[in-house]
Amino acid sequence: MTDTQQRAAAKAFAKNWKDRGYEKGDSQIFWVELLTTVFGVTEISQFISFEDQVHLDHTSFIDGYIEKTHVMIEQKSINKSLTAAIRQADGSMLTPFEQAKRYSSELPYSKRPRWIVTSNFQSFYIYDMEKPGGDPEIIQLEDLEKEYYRLQFLVDEGNTNLQREMEVSIAAGEIVGLLYDALAKQYVDSTTERAMKSLNILCVRIVFCLYAEDAGIFGQHGMFHDYLEEFDTRHMRKAVIELFQVLDTKPEDRDPYMEESLAQFPYVNGGLFANEDIEIPQFTDEIRNLLLEKASADFDWSEISPTIFGAVFESTLNPETRRSGGMHYTSIENIHKVIDPLFLDELKNELKEIQQITVQRTKDKKLRDFQKKLSNLRWLDPASGSGNFLTETYISIRRLENEVIKELQRGQITFGFDESSPIHVSIDQFYGIEINDFAVTVAKTALWIAESQMMKETEDIVHMNLDFLPLTTNAFIVEGNSLQIDWESVVPKYQVSYIMGNPPFVGYSLQNKEQKNDILSVYVDEKGKPYKTAGKIDYVAGWYFKAAQFMQGTTIRTAFVSTNSITQGEQVAGVWKPLYDRFGIHIDFAHRTFIWDSEANMKAHVHCVIVGFSIAPNQAKRRIYVDGRFKEVNNVNAYLLDAPNEFICNRSKPLWNVPQMTTGNRPADGGNLIIEKEDYEEFIRKEPQAKPYIKKLVGSTEFINNKERWCLWLVDVKPAELRKMPLVLKRVEACKQDRENSPDAGRRKLAETPTLFRELNNPASFILVPKVSSERRRYVPMGFLDYNTISTDLNFIIPEATMYQFAILTSNIHMAWMRAVCGRMKSDYRYSANIVYNNFPWPEPTAQQRKKIEQTAQAILDARALYPDSSLADLYDELTMPLELRKAHHQNDMAVMQAYGFTKGSEAYKSEAACVAELMKLYQKKVEEIEKR
Structure with missing residues (x-):
């Protein structure tokens, strides 16, 4: 079907099923009609099955299952909620998705669905089981004409031929690797440029011959094998050299008296065998057996995928060479x-x-x-x-x-x-x-x-x-x-x-x-x-x-x-x-x-x-x-979002009138001013006078995972007091030596103040924002700390920040902005003051909205306090996040959205991408205002 035909079919289907649909009577007709008329499935009875039994503590039935594409369907009647829990036969309360997941868990692993689709005839909720905990994609029946392609996964079967080609090609690559290694051992010096180039060319030529005999290009099957088999190991090198020469010679230019076993090979052309000045070593029994048995008699090269095999073949190169060149190979x-x-x-x-x-x-x-x-x-x-x-x-x-x-x-x-x-x-x-x-x-x-x-x-x-x-x-x-x-x-x-x-x-x-x-x-x-x-x-x-x-x-x-x-x-x-x-x-x-x-x-x-x-x-x-x-x-910008073509530039100060975000403190001490958890009790026992100068130290890992670490914070120490603490003095001396021995001039300068960290940011109170946080978290964990805790440079801090600012920064609005414009470390979020915070568009709430936001922020902290033994990593894991905390964040999100004017039902309310698009418009407007001044 053409795109135009599919659109027309989807439009007709949506019109036909508008405002109708009963779970028991219409489900099968609905799905059969969708798959046949919109997606062109022909043998429908062999494609989808209905009412398959699944045995729990009672017998239940799967509404629909497509084995070829690993899709499970849970169908409800029209206007039934797809997110509300429904009482089951055993008395449990499950949403349609949870119901389908329970069915899935009872299936053999090979039949478990990749996709779960719940539907009430007017909506499709699509859950990708490769992304546990992720929100569903939602497609409305009324939008099917425009969005039918988003259901394409229903009929996209895995290509079994491609799988076979892949397996054969990877196996072929392993054979090439064995040949490569065996031949490399025979070179006088395989590390020279000429030897390495010769070895590569030799492998390419051998592979072409192996493929050509199996694909019938040489004429009869097994010609290359049969030719080589005539020679013992001692004479095989000469036989290969002569064959390469023949393959590069037109029939009319060949020696009329050459052996028939050579003369039967065709002229190849193309330059593959043209360079005869390559270094070919003596063969061994191992090489001969590899060529005649593993590479030829036991393997059919005609089935390889040249696309896959090219990449696998190249993997015989030195891995370090490949990595330094930045080369990767695509499936x-x-x-x-x-x-x-x-x-x-x-x-x-x-x-x-x-x-x-x-x-x-x-x-x-x-x-x-x-x-x-x-x-x-x-x-x-x-x-x-x-x-x-x-x-x-x-x-x-x-x-x-x-x-x-x-x-x-x-x-x-x-x-x-x-x-x-x-x-x-x-x-x-x-x-x-x-x-x-x-x-x-x-x-x-x-x-x-x-x-x-x-x-x-x-x-x-x-x-x-x-x-x-x-x-x-x-x-x-x-x-x-x-x-x-x-x-x-x-x-x-x-x-x-x-x-x-x-x-x-x-x-x-x-x-x-x-x-x-x-x-x-x-x-x-x-x-x-x-x-x-x-x-x-x-x-x-x-x-x-x-x-x-x-x-x-x-x-x-x-x-x-x-x-x-x-x-x-x-x-x-x-x-x-x-x-x-x-x-x-x-x-x-x-x-x-x-x-x-x-x-x-x-x-x-x-x-x-x-x-x-x-x-x-x-x-x-x-x-x-x-x-x-x-x-x-309508548009794809450089952040790969449907948003205006704006560029969020490095900015040293916030665009909006909000507190400055700064970095934490870099020790630059060689570890000498830091006291690890396992050393803390012993250090205090031996040096009790040091206790007033010891503060808790947190990097992003310590903050998120509630790990204890300590440091010597000697900002106000008097020289006389310092001299009374020999263990502290010893650490200060070690810090001084570490800095003096540094190749960095700036760090050597710090040797003049060996008692101090590089930075001395220790405000009375502050919001801490980790620089790096897992992408699996919906919210980057942030929190309030005071002067008794020293933040390292692995965090950002906002001194004297308010509850209102905490609420905005921990909202889904700020998280959406952060996810769009922040850098990444692998896939984890890498927060940035100059990119994320300083460019973030802040709302202009009414006094009533601001008060509400402050209340929802406090509710988040109160919910955290209910679990004093849990780390932020525990609390913000999508699988273990407590209900009280999730509700508190949801209420905060709603309050912040209202301050931005993102009303319920608006695109910015429903979609994170649309939300970011609106934020970028606010950013664009602010920048234009500043440029006009």
Whole structure:
């Protein structure tokens, strides 16, 4: 079904079921009609089951279960609440979701749902069981025409073929690893540049031969194996060298008297076997057995996925080399998160619409035009690595072309095309830039393998043999530093349709000297000078800047995978403001933060975003993806929110008239002024005079987890008193020596005051805000402390703050702002005074509203006090948060929202993203007011 058809079907379905729906009589009809008419399910009886028994202490029935997509449905009658508890047969009170969860717990693990959907015919509440404790997504029946795509998970089945390809490809990578290690041992010195390059080329050639014999490219199955089997270990090296020479020689140029076993091999071309000046070591019995048994006789290489295998193959490189280069490898699923919204969804929809045409002559013309369009597109991956983005894109485009060929063929055996070959799409349309020479070779080989596999699929459609060898196509993948070379030297920009990829992930604090220089040479203004913030942005930002430059005056669209840090905190303005102000980019779609794993041996658990952007006008609705499902919005800003294009800049003072937030105290003492919990009692026993100078010390960990730690706070100590405390004096002397030995001049200066911390912030009372807090908490734990506690520099403090200010800062409004604009440490919140607090838009409450807010703040503290033995970590864990505290926070949230004018039913009340959008409008207004002064 096309998008237009699905929208129409969803509209008709919603109209048909408006204001109707009885749990017992209508449930099955409702779901059958939804799945068949809106989502195109054909064999409905095999797709969804109803009333499956589940045995608790009594027999119950699951309203609906879709095994293929792991969805459980709990249906209620129209107007029944989906959040209120309902009395069960056993007397317990459960919400519909809790009822479904209880059913789930009684199912075998393999059948437990990924998704639980509760419905009352007018609303769908969708719970993702990968996110326990998370709020449900809510879709209203009346909005189904616009939001049907958010229910796509009902029918999206896991691709079993892809799973098989993945398993085979990873197994193939393990074989390559064994071969690589065995061959490396045979080099005189495998660490030399020539030896390492030769080893990489040798592995690539062997893999191509293994694949070619299993895929039938060489002619008959097992040719490579049978040829090698003729030679014992001592002669195998020479046999391999001779084979490589033959594969690189045209039949007419070969020795007419060569052995038949060599002469039967075809000419490969393409340069894969061209360089004969490589170092090939002597083989061993281990290598011979690996090649003939494990790698050949026992394994079928024709089943590998070239996309996955390219990444796995590259994992045979030294892991340290891979890590320092910032390279990570993307799964096929994640590649499609980039290429589907960038171009593939649009092309698929275009083909679907052509397939709906009933006039055959018109349809055939449209199909041929569409095929020509596919053959004219060009893709550039400026950080191509092992080519997995290019390879998967080639496969996807060729599959579209094969659909076209199948439509034009109409099942006929006679080939119905005028051209000599039905295939127009070529790997010549794919361009890449990659700094690693081995990766360049792997990428080209992966594309050739993909070309072979797709040609085989075409042969099955047209019922004729197509010649794969000799290779006549070649992907244009250039070896070089993408941030140093001119991309137009690889491909003229007017030829490029799309740019894509996953550039290296290297944080600004982890960049080596060359990488820092790369960024400073790329992120420059019109006068060629580096932007002030260029030294504090991630390495990946260089690709965004060069892509924005490259796209000028074109219709190119770009999408990159990136670490989420470029869309958070201080980096947002540094990375994105030049792209908006200077190049006029706009974000077309974005995947918000997700954990991104690879198929390589060393999996890279990275918190990523995907950003698709362009410069040319784009009238299509913008999309924000969360957990694979998207929402259409009017704008996507650099924080990946549906909000205005504002940049929250580093600000030293608050925009609003509120107290200054400052950092806690940095000891800078080498640990000598700190008394750990286990040492405290012994220290006091031996040095009782020190007790008046000891205060509780809290960093973020101590504050949140209620851990005891102490420090010597010697601000007011007199020299005579200090000399009476030898243990204290000993610690002061050690602190002095630590500071004197520091390579930092500022710290050496502190040796003049060895009794003191670097900062001396000890107000009578203050609000403490941890700098880092878990993303699993809805609220960042904050609290009031007094002068008896010293905060370290791992916290922020607000001296002499009020209950009103505490209430605002601990509200869901401030938490929403913080989540949107703060930086992250991995995925944890990294609070910032200069970004989060100083830019936060404060409300202007009435006196009555302010009084109410102060009361709800006190209620939060009172609720905490009910649990004196529980830490803030215990109290703010979403699983263990006490009901009294949750209610107190809810009441505080309501009071604060009223102060902002976010009334019940408003978008800002219902949605955190909408709330942040309103806050950004307030921020924008305030900044404009200040600029006018």
